[in-house]
Amino acid sequence: MRILVIGGAGNIGALIARRLAARGHAVAVGFGRDAAKLEAVAKEARGTVASDLPAAARDAEVVVLAVPWGAAKPALDACGDLLGKVIWDCTNPLLPDLSGLSIGTTDSGGEQVARWVPGARVVKAVPPFADLMAAAPPDAPLTPAGLPPPAVFVCADDAAARGTVLALAADLGAGAVDAGPLAVARCTEPVGLLLIKLGYAQGLGPMIGAPLLRYAETP
């Protein structure tokens, strides 16, 4: 697929670009203040730098939003018309000091993104920690043999768009889980915060993830 990664030079954006390119996707990266970093990621992913963001967004089949929450709206605005576009929202809607979520319980970052880009097909799916993704070669499994991959919970109201991101999350090497409509992001976004708390406040470090294990098939 043709994928535009907004924040493509960032911690997680660069790894998404690298892993999806290794699976044969055509990757463009854009939106960052360091042109050299964007160039380096594009080169590694055998892709392009999206210097004209609206044109790149028009051309992309999926636009990946991988910027800090505070930059999410400006980044979407910079993409121009996103009507009908699949937007893969990877953000954790964190407070600036990372102490909690700036939105939640009765609303979610994913739903806020959908309100910012009416008519776009927004999919919420927070990827695994960048450190975990960086530790494995781009075409190798994310976790050592015998250990299940971290889950990525995929929420969207548009079933086709959800299916597209489920496949891309699997291409990242994650355990892609269909979590249903976009409003379920109210439940999945706090999982990202839990992992941040465990990794950084509780000292487990960033080489962690939360796999979903099923102990029996649905009766």
Ligand SMILES: NC(=O)c1ccc[n+]([C@@H]2O[C@H](COP(=O)([O-])OP(=O)(O)OC[C@H]3O[C@@H](n4cnc5c(N)ncnc54)[C@H](OP(=O)(O)O)[C@@H]3O)[C@@H](O)[C@H]2O)c1
């Ligand atoms: N890192 C992880 O492990 C991880 C895992 C799952 C989800 N996430 C979520 O993914 C998102 C990105 O995280 P990250 O760690 O990759 O962040 P990051 O590296 O700090 O930033 C991502 C990109 O956004 C760009 N950016 C930030 N503010 C900008 C602004 N005002 N104008 C233009 N460009 C701006 C940065 O460009 P510059 O190079 O110019 O700064 C960078 O390329 C966050 O919402 C995070 O919660 C992260």
